[in-house]
Amino acid sequence: MQPDSNMPIVLTNVSKSFGNLQVLKNVSFEVATGEVVALIGPSGAGKSTLLRCINHLEVISGGRVYVNGKLMGYSERNGVLYELSDKEASVQRRSTGMVFQSFNLFKHLTAIENIMSGPLYVLKRPKSEAKQSALKLLDKVGLREKARSYPSELSGGQQQRVAIARALAMDPKVLLLDEPTSALDPELSGEVIVTIRTLSEQGQTMLIATHEMAIAKEVVGRVIFMVEGEIIEDVPAKTFFSAPEHERSRQFIASHASV
Amino acid sequence: MSMSSIALTDLKKTQIVPRRRWGSWFFSAAVLMFLVLLLFAGIRAKILNVNIFLKYLTDGEILLGARNGLFLGTLALLLAFGVGLITALMRVSANPILSSLSSIYVYFFRGVPMLIQILFWYNAFPTMFPRLTLGMPFTDTVLIDMPMTTVVTAFLGALMGLGLAEGAYMSEIIRTGILAVDAGQRAAARAIGMTQMQVMRRIVLPQAGRIIVPAAGNQYISLLKSTSLASVIGYLELLRITQGIYSVNFYVVELLAVAAFWYLVMTAIATAIQYTFEKLFPVR
Numbered sequence: 420m421q422p423d424s425n426m427p428i429v430l431t432n433v434s435k436s437f438g439n440l441q442v443l444k445n446v447s448f449e450v451a452t453g454e455v456v457a458l459i460g461p462s463g464a465g466k467s468t469l470l471r472c473i474n475h476l477e478v479i480s481g482g483r484v485y486v487n488g489k490l491m492g493y494s495e496r497n498g499v500l501y502e503l504s505d506k507e508a509s510v511q512r513r514s515t516g517m518v519f520q521s522f523n524l525f526k527h528l529t530a531i532e533n534i535m536s537g538p539l540y541v542l543k544r545p546k547s548e549a550k551q552s553a554l555k556l557l558d559k560v561g562l563r564e565k566a567r568s569y570p571s572e573l574s575g576g577q578q579q580r581v582a583i584a585r586a587l588a589m590d591p592k593v594l595l596l597d598e599p600t601s602a603l604d605p606e607l608s609g610e611v612i613v614t615i616r617t618l619s620e621q622g623q624t625m626l627i628a629t630h631e632m633a634i635a636k637e638v639v640g641r642v643i644f645m646v647e648g649e650i651i652e653d654v655p656a657k658t659f660f661s662a663p664e665h666e667r668s669r670q671f672i673a674s675h676a677s678v
Numbered sequence: 679m680s681m682s683s684i685a686l687t688d689l690k691k692t693q694i695v696p697r698r699r700w701g702s703w704f705f706s707a708a709v710l711m712f713l714v715l716l717l718f719a720g721i722r723a724k725i726l727n728v729n730i731f732l733k734y735l736t737d738g739e740i741l742l743g744a745r746n747g748l749f750l751g752t753l754a755l756l757l758a759f760g761v762g763l764i765t766a767l768m769r770v771s772a773n774p775i776l777s778s779l780s781s782i783y784v785y786f787f788r789g790v791p792m793l794i795q796i797l798f799w800y801n802a803f804p805t806m807f808p809r810l811t812l813g814m815p816f817t818d819t820v821l822i823d824m825p826m827t828t829v830v831t832a833f834l835g836a837l838m839g840l841g842l843a844e845g846a847y848m849s850e851i852i853r854t855g856i857l858a859v860d861a862g863q864r865a866a867a868r869a870i871g872m873t874q875m876q877v878m879r880r881i882v883l884p885q886a887g888r889i890i891v892p893a894a895g896n897q898y899i900s901l902l903k904s905t906s907l908a909s910v911i912g913y914l915e916l917l918r919i920t921q922g923i924y925s926v927n928f929y930v931v932e933l934l935a936v937a938a939f940w941y942l943v944m945t946a947i948a949t950a951i952q953y954t955f956e957k958l959f960p961v962r
Contacts, residue, residue: 476868505874513871523866526962527884537870540880569962582866589870 426451426488427593427624428473433482435465435472435648442468444648445482450593450626455619457635457656458628460645461671466628467520469645470595473626474515475508487514487592513541516586520598522578524570530581531557531566537589549588556584560614576607580614587618594618596627600634612638632675636660644668730932734923735939743919744940748947750836750915751902757841758901759894762848767878769853780849787846793907795843800835800911836908844901851893855886887959895952902944916940 428450435443442465450456458466471477473484475492484491492508493500503511524533534553538544557563560580570578579599586594599615600608608631616638619625629635635642635656642659644652644667651665663669720726734740769780787795804826812822830838859882867877909918916937924933 471865474869476865509868509871509873509876512869515869517866517869519862519866521862523862525863525866525881525885527959536867536880537872540876541871571962585866585870 427486428626429483429485429488430473431483431485433469433472433484434480435468435477436480442648443472443479446645446648446650447482448643448650448653450624452592452624453622454641455623455625455639456627456641456643457639458626458643458645459630459635459671460651463647464645465648466645467597470517470597470626470628473593473595474512474517476517478502486511489514509541513537513589514592516589516591516594518579518582518586518594518596518599520601522570522575522582522602524573524578524582524585526570529567529569530562530573533570533581534585534588537585541589553584553588556587557581559587559617560584561610574607575603576610579603579607579611583611583614583618587623592624594623594625596625596629598628598630600629600631608633630675644671726931726935727929730929731935734929734933734936737923737936739919739923740916740936740940743914743916744944746913747902747905747915747940748944750833750840750908750913751898751905751944754837754840754844754901754905755894755898757837758844758848758897761842761845762850762852765845765849766852766856769849770856784846784849787843788850790843792839792843792904793910796836796839796907796911799838800830800832803835804830832908832911832913835911836905836913840901840904840908844897844904847897848894851897852886852890854893855888855890856882858889859885884959888956888961891952891955891959895948895955898948898952899945902948903941 426449428448430449431447433443433446434441446465446469458469460466468477472479473486473491475484478492489511490500491511493502495501502508524530525536528536531550531553534556535546535549538549538552539546554563554566557566560583562577562580562584565573565577565581570581573581583594583599596615600611603611612631612633615625615627615634619638625639627634627639639656642652642654642656643650644659644663644665646667652659652663652668654664659668660672663672765780765783768776769784771777807826810822810824810826810829811820813820856878863881863885864877867881872880905913905915906917908915909921912918920933920937924930
């Protein structure tokens with residue numbers, strides 16, 4: 420079965436265990452082109468693991484992950500899954516961009532070098548071309564004057580915006596954001612939220628694991644609520660906040676209401 | 679008058695006396711006095727003939743020894759770095775066989791004294807394998823066939839002994855550097871589509887360099903001095919030549935002082951090289 424390639428992300432019955440601990444239990448959902456989806460839930464619900472399974476940074480224990488209609492991490496022949504080589508998996512991974520809670524900018528490279536690293540080393544683009552598009556991306560996140568700054572010279576919010584630009588430099592079909600504002604104070608997360616909102620308005624497909632109610636309420640169209648590795652609700656954002664179906668969802672919304 | 683200007687004028691008027699550390703000053707004076715006494719005692723006893731010291735400082739044989747030592751030590755460091763890098767990558771790899779082979783190498787070559795290893799390569803190895811024979815595979819053509827004693831010269835024996843022993847230390851130094859780069863850097867590099875090799879080359883090693891270089895500089899200095907061990911197999915390095923001269927003229931103190939001087943010069947060179955490399959990996 421080859422899923423609709425108009426669905427950038429398709430997960431069917433994905434499960435993941437670390438030893439005896441099952442972190443993801445039969446997770447299935449789809450994300451359509453241009454859709455912005457929030458993945459919310461209490462700590463330990465498996466949100467980060469789920470994102471890392473989508474780009475095959477984590478190897479799943481069961482089920483299938485499709486990105487752009489392609490089975491991630493494996494080739495399937497006669498009903499058997501063969502894990503792809505490091506090189507093949509790396510090529511597949513280019514179609515997803517990832518943004519991390521702790522930014523993870525390359526510490527030894529300047530902001531612009533961080534953004535150029537993918538096009539230069541992975542896509543083997545000429546340096547001048549990589550630089551031109553990196554400058555455009557810096558404009559997009561409003562940090563052109565910081566091009567030559569090292570990560571240690573940037574604030575957390577600036578680092579995260581550079582990290583978003585670095586992910587966008589690979590022109591990914593889908594952007595996976597793992598708690599992009601959790602390490603930032605409210606003022607700095609504000610500037611990151613503005614960047615994410617701009618991207619959503621430009622039609623960038625995004626899956627965002629977040630605790631930030633401002634993102635969940637204002638930026639996304641749909642909410643997937645997870646508890647202990649299972650999807651409890653998968654509904655439009657408005658429905659989730661105005662009329663949550665489950666008691667556990669109501670508790671979660673109430674506990675985050677003041678934030 | 680505002681508060682701050684009061685504070686400023688007060689500061690100008692008031693004399694401030696910092697704490698006096700009488701104890702440490704007294705101790706410094708005592709140590710200096712002791713050194714001066716030692717120097718005078720040495721001059722009165724004529725422990726070192728300065729003219730002899732200066733004469734041998736620039737002696738042709740001595741300079742050759744210093745040059746040989748620097749050459750051997752530097753080549754051994756390069757060999758150690760190559761072996762260390764490969765075995766460190768083996769050690770951090772997911773493959774259990776590569777990883778344990780690397781651990782065994784480090785245990786063995788770090789555990790056996792360097793002197794024994796030098797003697798092994800020069801004396802024992804040619805007895806174990808008396809001839810070096812290299813033929814074209816699947817043919818009878820013989821490319822090289824010579825006695826091992828001709829192949830393993832004193833220089834090669836010393837290079838193998840020093841380089842492989844040092845490689846074990848270097849392996850641990852490089853592994854420490856790699857492990858010091860946090861997992862988030864690797865995850866981010868993987869996420870933009872780099873292969874494991876690219877992650878290592880572009881992201882991990884450039885950051886590990888900051889930790890590896892100072893430690894490697896230390897090892898370089900230690901290696902330059904360890905070249906004196908090669909004197910036991912007759913390699914013409916500084917100590918061997920120095921001993922040869924003083925066994926004839928009995929100016930032991932002067933000649934050992936000359937040797938010490940050139941080892942200090944080598945150390946200064948190594949230190950300068952280390953600082954140059956450290957600038958390539960600045961703290962960011």
